[in-house]
Amino acid sequence: MIRIAAATIRLRRLSFVGTFIALALGSALMAALGLVLDTTVTAPPRPPQRYSTVPVVVAGSQTLTVPTGRGGASAPLAEPRGVPADVVAAFPDAVVDRVFRAYYGRDGVGRPWSALGLDGQALRQGRAPAADDEIAVADGRLGDRVPVVTDGGLVRYTIVGIVTDGPQPAVFFTDARAAALHPRVDALALTRSADDVRSVIGDRAIVLTGQDRARLDANREPDARDRNNAATIVGIALGFAAFVAIFVVASTFAFAVAQRRAEFALLRATGATPGQIRRMVYAEALLVAVTAAAAGTAAGPWLAARISSQFVPAWVSTLSNAHWPLWTSFGTGAAVALLGALAAAWRAGRVRPGEALRETAVEPRVMPLTRWVLGLGVLGTALVTMAVTAIGDPGAATNRKTYMPVVMLLVAAAGLLAPALVRPVARAVAAALDRPRGATGLVASASARASARRTAAIAAPVLVTVGLAAALLTASALTDTAKVALDKPPIPAAATVVATGGAGLDQELVRALPDAQFSTPTSVYTLEGDTALIRREALAVTWVPDDAVMVTPDLALPVGSTAHVWLADGSPAALRVIGELPLGSPADLLVGAGNAYSARPTVAYLSARVPIPPGHNATYSNARTAGPSASRTGLFVVLAIVLGYTALSLVNTLLMAAPDRAGEHRTLRLLGALRSQILRVSLLEVLISVAIGVVLASACAFIAVGSLWLTLLRVTGPLTITVPWLPLGAITAGTIALALLTALVSGARPVARASGGGARG
Structure with missing residues (x-):
């Protein structure tokens, strides 16, 4: 049977070339996307950046842990806690680091001068800041007087030092000025033994060594978000590649078999049984599948190297050399061909010996019952x-991600029902x-x-x-x-002021906007089903009391009930539910402005336009349009x-x-x-x-x-x-x-x- 199948493929090369190319390209795509997906998921995190030169770092608690019916659930804190004062006092030899928002032409952080070098930065030109109005930066000119916006407001400083570039834009103040601007101690950098440090602090703070030091890096959450986005996009692309491969191969193989009805009828007339006809079709499919899948899989790494930049985050530099995407691609390619040949082989086996003598221009039944059932079933699934x-x-x-599967189902249904x-x-x-x-x-x-x-x-x-x-x-x-x-604005407003960049609106600017209502991004934690601790996007707003909350319908908290939640710093709160947010709201909850902690407002709603003081990182918002994502x-x-x-x-x-x-x-x-x-x-x-394809496509798109x-x-x-x-x-x-x-x-x-x-x- 294999010999006959090979001879048939040689004689009818044109009938199989479409299936071969479709399978080879599909296998290459699946292998490449599988390698990209493995790269995205398994790529090691970046090495520590902010504290790359010190072996031990002490920080405040970074995790919220709550008791549940199954022991406990944890989630990263949106508002990290500072190092307790008694812990700071216990290590007089430590480098005290304070990290706070500082806007100097772009988003950055402010840090004390003593923290210079913890991330590998060094003084390149000039000297260290010695007065409260002096700073050192990586870009600028010595002697320039420049505005810097911190939580307290806008102040002009003189650049006295130029430092080398670091992992994050930073403005270095004197230690005393940094402490005045940001009293909280965010970390202690130590050269002692980690065990000695733990024996001193107990459970009052956490000790970070090795890769754990990266938990304090600014890129930690963005990297996780980029990784998740990339994995999602690659997963969707992989799903589409598999869908199109199955769709095209099944359609092409069915057409190739339909072209050979006379050939099958002659074989039946010479004594071939329906089972032999089906096995011949399966053998043809297997030969084409093995060679095409092998060729496509071999090209997978080459293709992955050329498309990886479109998916993989920029900080991942090495492509995965895992073998499972290649084996999966090869096996999937062969399975796709056999599945595509399944219905075609069944139809080929039903060809009667006499059909070759009465074959006409009008085809016999083109829609078997199984195709009707499958097509209507897929269409029904899409509609449901x-x-x-x-x-x-x-x-x-x-x-x-919600409507993409629906589109695929509709297109598949149209393809299955197309002959009818x-x-x-x-x-x-x-x-x-x-x-x-x-x-x-x-x-x-x-x-x-x-x-x-x-x-x-x-x-x-x-x-x-x-x-x-x-x-x-x-x-x-x-x-x-x-x-x-x-x-759109959640409250009536004649004008809206928004922060440019992620630093938010400073206190000086907030005071300069009379009668404004403010919105500040924050997080609120809820316990779902007494097992899962969920971090939810929330807004701290001035028009909601600090002991109240407004929620979206999916939280199932009726007005008048009490919401037991944990706020951004991990503190528990029992908040009165005073209203329900509309479906699709950008935040799951609205809490009072007093629950924003150190986060700055990012939006101000005004009853009338007023001048914005120059130098602040804010502007009036115009009608927003959707941008690229x-x-x-x-x-x-x-x-x-x-x-x-x-x-x-x-x-x-x-x-x-x-x-x-x-x-x-x-x-x-x-x-x-x-x-x-x-x-x-x-x-x-x-x-x-x-035109028929375009009409059917238009119908799918319309639905x-x-x-x-x-x-x-x-x-x-x-x-x-x-x-x-x-x-x-x-x-x-x-x-x-x-x-x-x-x-x-x-x-x-x-x-x-x-x-x-x-x-x-």
Whole structure:
């Protein structure tokens, strides 16, 4: 059987080249994305930066731990605690470090001069600060008088020292000035033995050594966030790659088997059993799968090295050399081919010996019951998923990860049901061609309807290409619009002042804004199900009392009840629930401004515009528009992968379909058709197939975006749907041009052969 399968593949190379390329590219993508995912997940954290030159660091508690029904639950504190005064007094030889926000043309931190060198920085020019109005910085000119904004306000300082660059922009003050600006001691740097330090402090503070010193670095949370974002984007890309591989391979393999009905009928007539026919198809699939998956997997590391910069955080420099992505890719590629051949082999085994004698231009039943069940089941799953989101959790619709699976399900359903939809859709598409094109349009539309399986096979890659692009780009723009709508002022305000950068509004500026209401980002911890401690985004606002809270509906805390929570510094609080926030609110809770601790306000709401004192890091907010984000960038990368994949699939499907038209072309020549007329028929038939794919893609996009709009209607109210016509037009036009060019190239030879064997005219 293997020998027969190998001979068949050699004789019908064109029928298998599409499957081979699709499998090879899919395996390469899955191997590459698997390596990138492993790189993102397993990359070691950055080595300690802020305290890279000292062996032992003492810091205040960084973790909140609460008792639960299963022992205890912990989470990192949003508001780290300082080192207790008695611990500081116990180590007179320690370097006392204070780290506080300082805005000097950009976001940075202020530190005492004695902390210089803890992160490897050194004095490069000038001298150490000696007076309260002197500083040392990494960028600037000696003698310049510059403004620096700290928590207390804006003060001008003289630059007396230039230091080398460090891991974080820093302004170095005298030790006394740093203590006055920021009384809390954030860390003690020691050269003693860690065991000796622990024996002195007990459980009053924590001792950090080795890699644990990185827990105090400023990049700790951003690195974790970048890692999670990258893993999410790569996971989505991997899911799309697997989806498109299965979709395209199944469609291509089914079409290849459908082309060989006469061949299977002749084998049956010579005594082959249905089981032998099925085993032959499986053997062909296995041979193609093994070679294609091996080729694709071998190319995986090369491809991973070229796409990793689009996904992996910049601080990760080494690509993973793990073997599991390669083995997984190889196994998945082989499994995809066998799954794609499963239904096709079952149909091949049902071919009857006499079918070769009565094969006509009109295909037999193109939609078996199993395909109907599977297609309608996938469509039903998509519709139920949309309904569950719209009814149960409409706020989740603003997350791209929520609607991407729905789009894939809709496209898969359309692809499965495509053969049944070809004929009615082809009639509608061809109606416009029959009149202006006369007999040419009539023949092309009739051929497209009669060869429903061939038409569906050509339309499938178009459906994936245009459908995914239209649905994902339009839905992404809609969710961005929803996020902007949700970012509206929570209270009436004539003007809004926002902090430029992450340092927040300093106290001097706060005092300079009369009658303003302020909002400060913070965190609140809740215990879910008496087992999980959840850190939730919250805002500390001036219009909520310090003993009260407003919550979103998902917390299930009715107005008038008591919320038992932990605040940003880990202190427990019992807060009165005085109101419910709307669905989709940017924060889960609103607490009183007194619960913001050391965090600065980032937004001020004013009843009228007033001048902002110069030098402060603040500006009036204009109407906000959605900007680029990491997830949106990842979305474009995913689409680029999918578009390249399906473009190759479209080309190969058209090349596979070309030989089927040779007999049709000879018949048309015998009827007196010119070469140019035959070529126009071929091009129009391909154009109809592409148009069917575009129509089905538009239907998928309409359903996906429409359901998203209806879901967001409950969260934000009516939203404007902005269709990105330019990229969609370019993608659609490129797909049409690619299809017509391939049809022109692949159809020229069969037309020439038909002309050689038919009447001349």
